[in-house]
Amino acid sequence: MNNSFTLKKELESFKLSTGKISEKINGVGDIWRDNNYVLLQTQIAELAKKSKMVIESGERACSSIDRFFAIAAEKV
Numbered sequence: 001m002n003n004s005f006t007l008k009k010e011l012e013s014f015k016l017s018t019g020k021i022s023e024k025i026n027g028v029g030d031i032w033r034d035n036n037y038v039l040l041q042t043q044i045a046e047l048a049k050k051s052k053m054v055i056e057s058g059e060r061a062c063s064s065i066d067r068f069f070a071i072a073a074e075k076v
Helices: 005-030 035-073
Strands: none
Touching: 005 035
């Protein structure tokens, strides 16, 4: 069994959620253009940047978890 499976599953769910938020905000941009929208769009862009950092960190953690258990399973 893949030891990082649960974390990978949560990361994928997080990716989908943050992607949907960006999609929805960008989708209403055609009909909703005011200062509040511009502020919201800026904040969503910042959220996307931070989300990418979370995802990259999570992927490194998954790799570390899998390597740890692979080493632990080796026979001395």
